[in-house]
Amino acid sequence: VEGKATLLRARLDARVAATRAAGMNLPRLEQLRVRLELGAFEVDVLTLLIGATISPVIKEIFSQDVRLSSLGLSIGDVLMTLCPSFREQVAHRHAFYASSPLVQRSILIVVRGRVSSGAADLTSFSVGVDRRMIDWICGLDTEVGELIEGSNLYAPQTEFEHVVMPAETKALMLRTVESHAALQRWSRSHRSELSGIWDYGQGVTLLLCGPSGTGKTMTANALAKRLGKKLLLVNFDLAFGGGAGGSTSESQLTGLFREAELNDAVLFFDECEALFAQRGAGGSVALTTLLTELERHDGLVLLATNRPFDLDEAMHRRITAMFEFRKPDQEAREAIWEHHSAVGLPLAPDINLHSLAARYQLTGGLIKNALISALLLALGRSEGHPLLSEADLVEGCQLQMRGALQIQVFTDRAVVRGGSDALILPATVRARVKEIVQVEQARQVLQGAWGFHTDLHSEQPTSVLLVGAAGSGKTRVAEAIAYDTGKPLKRLSFAQLNAAAATMGNRSTRKDENAVQVFFADARLAEACVVIDDVPGVICFEGDDDDGASRSAMLKMLLQEMRRFPGVCILTVETTRHLSIYAHRLPSALIRSVRFVLELPLPTETERLRLWNALLPPAVPLASDVDLKEVARKYHFGGGAISAVLYRSAARAAMRRGEERQLQQADLMLVCEEEWEKTQSAVSEMVERSYV
Known part of the structure; x- marks a missing residue:
């Protein structure tokens, strides 16, 4: 029998050598042996266990032993079958240890205590081969996506030359991944010197972080294509995050790393926010397994997230390099x-x-x-x-x-309705708005390619002071700046900010925590355009009383945070007077802190008519007597008042029936009179407060 076995081994070795010399694909068991550096005994273990599963002949041999046919093979059975002497059996027990390559990668499944749950002897443990591995070795592949939801193994087609990113970042990323193969070869050639020092952790794990749509997935595909490898894409949130069907087990997670190793694939975990969130909440078995596998894996792993600040120390230690993906300039x-x-x-x-x-x-x-x-x-x-x-x-x-x-959803978020092209303002004012937008749009070029990000230059916020009466268009200008710069709008009045500071001061246990810092920190995370309304509450009424001192202190904190804010920050001042009349009363710190001062005039008659036509929905049924030109001439309203008048007038019309159910001139004139009286009362009150 031993002679036949020796002859068969020689024939198999000769066929493998001929296949390798011809440049053809090697048998998968041989591929596995080379990749995991398995010994002859470990290959025999796999052959025996796979044969006992799929071969009728071997099944028949083992079925003659009632004990084996009912309980399956144990480690002792395998050792006695493959090792004729007790000395060899003891010498080969290490092949079933948890640290062995077959068990570590869950290729061999070892179950404690086949005969008795209290058994502690290794030879009594049941042993088998993972079913997925049996299929792979035998060529009966099942797509990994069919086994683990949210995963997909494929050959990417994206060329790395098509990835748009800064040249320095691109070169560093390529240098990192292309040097990985050299690192592995060097480690193998110096294995004896590195024993006990670099026994694990020779893989490369890259963190790709940045907002959605900035090219993280495209880069992962391009890197795999550049390296000539497949990409194993895993949506972490879907597979592990508890989302729809997210119930992947610990063994399946280990199987993903094994799958990447078997297919020589780049492993890409997308949507890793769930990973970092669970680490912050105390973690889970799956996440602990992931950290362990990252340390063991010798290949390339990519992690993508838009929340890199949630990384803890344990995860950060396993990251080889982090690459930030910013919105393109x-x-x-x-x-x-x-x-x-x-x-x-x-x-x-x-x-x-x-x-x-x-x-x-x-x-x-x-x-x-x-x-x-x-x-x-x-x-x-x-x-x-x-x-x-x-x-x-x-x-x-x-x-x-x-x-x-x-x-985008966050606290104090305001809805943005349109850009600067839709503004109904004098041409000179629109040109100034476009200038503000252009300065912010140039930020990425200035702080990136042109080097304005160094310590020699301050943060350079795009800070704006908007001055004008109610209805002059301050809100629409702020929305237009946010829209044209592609940012959401985070809006709060100065009074709300002051009240929030008082509330937080009463309940906070941290001396360095204040509402202004929290507000701007949230705006940074959301990459939002900040708007602080009604700043005259601190400008026009400074005094020695407690409220005046409180508002003055709040203004100082506001300006301090504004100077450090890397984006657009807009302060609005509502006043009926020209800026030149009270400019001398503005705090000097405010003047120094803003880059642009924009005074908005009330709309002219022509502009008011354009506002009436623009704000009137086309679907509103109009009576034949409606004359918007007359309304625009008579009532000097701004956009906000016009919108309110149209809404209330349409509400009156909507409650009528039949032919009367349409907007009439009388509806507009009646509501305009009411709005005018309300506006005049507000103006009188403001003037009285300003001069008394």
Whole structure:
């Protein structure tokens, strides 16, 4: 028998050598032996256990032993079958230890105490091969996505040259991953010197962090393609986060790392927010397993998240390098537009991609969505010969801007309705608004490629002081700046901020905690445009009383945080007087802290008529006597008052029946009179407070 076995081994070795010499794919058991550096005994263990599972001949041999047929094979049975002497049996017990490559990777499944639950002898433990491994070795593959929800193994097609990111970051990332193979070869050649020092932890784990749509998934695909490997994509939240169907077990998690190793794949965990959140909440068995596997794994692992600040020390220790993905600047956006436009889309020849990149602050993912939206519009006009016009692309961009701004949810969030192109203001004022937007849009270029991020330069916030009477358009200007810069709006009045500070001061146990810091910290996390309304409460009424001192202290904290804020911060002042009349009363610290001072005049008659027409919904039924030109001439309202008048007038009309159920001139005039009286009372009160 031993002679036959020796002869068969020689024949198999010769066939493997011939297959390797011919450059053909090796048998999978041989691939596994090479990859895990298995010994001959470990290969025999796998062969025996797989044969006992799928071979009728071996099954028949073992079925003659009643004990084996009913209880399955134990480690002792395997040792006695493969090792003729007791000395060899003892020498090969290590193949079943928890630290052995087969058990560590869950290829062998060892179950304590086959005969008795209290048994402690290793030889009494049941042993078998993971069913997924049996299928893989025998060539009966099952896609990993069918076994673990939220996972997918595939060969990516994205070229790394198409990834748009700073050249330095791109070079560092490539250098890190392409040197990994050299690290592994060097470690093998110096194994004896490194024994006990580098026995594990020779893999590379990269953290890709940044907002959604900035290219993290695309980069993972491109890196795998560059390395000539498959990508095993795992949506962590879906598979492990307790979301829809998220119930992956510890063994399946270990199996993912084994799957990546067997297929020589890059392992990419996407949506890792659930991982970091659970670490902060005390962790779980699955997360502990993940940390252990990250340390054992010798391959490349990528983690993607938009919450890198949630990393704890245990996770941070396992990260080889972290790469931040920021929203693209204008130059990067233009490159993304050009890349997407070069894939055969039918674009009109007069499309200005430079203008689109400058105008709309979209990430790469949103630019792709904008192109799809534009293509749908073109197909709606002509399915056979669609042609994307610039108007289609503009509408697609506007859809993405509105969607991105609406989806962000945080405290004190305000709804943004449109950009600067929709403002009804004098041309000079609109030009100033566009200048403010351009300064903020240039931030990424200035602080990135042009080096204004160094310690020699302060944070340089885009700080704005908006001055004007009620109805002059301060709210719409703030919304337009937020819209054009692609940021959500975080809004609070100065009085609310002051009240929040008092409330927090009463309950806070930390001396350094205040409402202003919390407000700006939230705005940083949301990358929001900050608006503080009604600042005159501190400017016009400073005094020696406690309230005046409190407001003055609040202003100092506000200006301090504003100077450190890396974005747009808008302060609004409501007044009926010209700025030149009371400019000398403004605190000098306020003047030094703002970069732009913009005074908004009340709308002229022509602008008021445009506001009436713009704010009146087309679906409102109008009586024949409605004369908006007359209303605009008679009543000097701003946009807010006009909107309120239209709503209340339409409400009166909606409650009527029949032919009378339409907006009439009498409705408008009646409500306008009521609004005018209310406005005059408010103005009188403000003047009285200012001069008395």
